[in-house]
Amino acid sequence: MKKLRILLAMLVAAVWLSPAAAMAGEFKLGDIAVVQPWARATPKLAKTGAAFMTIRNTGGEADRLLAVRGAISKKAGIHQSMMEAGIMKMRPAGAIEVPAGGMAMLKPGGYHVMFMGLHAPLQEGASFPLTLVFEKAGELRVDVMVMKIGARSGMKMKH
Numbered sequence: 001m002k003k004l005r006i007l008l009a010m011l012v013a014a015v016w017l018s019p020a021a022a023m024a025g026e027f028k029l030g031d032i033a034v035v036q037p038w039a040r041a042t043p044k045l046a047k048t049g050a051a052f053m054t055i056r057n058t059g060g061e062a063d064r065l066l067a068v069r070g071a072i073s074k075k076a077g078i079h080q081s082m083m084e085a086g087i088m089k090m091r092p093a094g095a096i097e098v099p100a101g102g103m104a105m106l107k108p109g110g111y112h113v114m115f116m117g118l119h120a121p122l123q124e125g126a127s128f129p130l131t132l133v134f135e136k137a138g139e140l141r142v143d144v145m146v147m148k149i150g151a152r153s154g155m156k157m158k159h
Contacts, residue, residue, distance in 0.1 A: 029140040031059030032098065034132060037144045039115075040151050041124040049073070049122050051113040051130060051144050052106045057098040064095040065104065067133040074117030076130075081109050090114075095135070108152060122146045 027034045037053035049072075057063055068076045080093035088109075096111055098104045106112050113130065122128075126146045133139050 025143065025145065027140055027142040029134070030137045031057055031061075032063060032134055032137040032140060033058070034140060034142050037130065037142045038151070039122055039128075039144050039146050041146050041149045042118065042122045043149070044121050046121060047116070047118055049115040049118050050079075050108075051115070052108065053113075053142070053144075054103055054105050055096075055098050055132075056103045057100060060100050061136065062100050063098045063137055064135040065098060065132055066095050066135050068113050069131040069133070070113075070115065070128065072119060072122070072128050073115035074119075076113060076115050078111065079114040080111050098134075124148050 025036045027037070033056040035054040035056060037051060039049055039051040042049045055065060065078060068078060070076045078093045078096055079090055081088060081090045083089075093111055096104050096106075104111065124146055127143050128146070129141055130144050131139055131141050
């Protein structure tokens with residue numbers, strides 16, 4: 001039984017320390033973990049862009065994402081896309097609740113970080129820093145990976 005536990009511990013460590021796990025991009029601050037922040041590449045003349053991620057809260061108290069800051073655009077904010085009367089609309093969302101022991105997902109078609117007045121196009125394969133401001137946890141800097149135009153997730157898949 002002891003050998004099985006040691007083998008299992010080694011397997012878990014190998015997975016967590018693998019290059020794939022490192023590429024997944026997890027950033028932690030206290031009970032908050034931001035997993036795989038990513039953005040879509042933008043066309044050359046685009047003035048807006050968006051970033052997405054999963055925010056996990058392993059703590060016993062809810063937290064809230066209050067604001068975002070990044071140097072890639074004139075303005076950045078938390079927005080929400082929603083369907084109203086058959087029309088997709090987008091508006092500022094204010095703070096996003098991250099429940100205790102739960103998560104908040106920022107994904108295409110829902111909550112996201114919106115960049116307005118991009119200084120340059122977001123280019124596939126590049127990355128950029130973004131600061132997330134939480135009510136309780138404080139400020140967390142993450143690196144956002146830029147995926148291809150039209151990407152639906154931050155996962156790189158090989159076919």
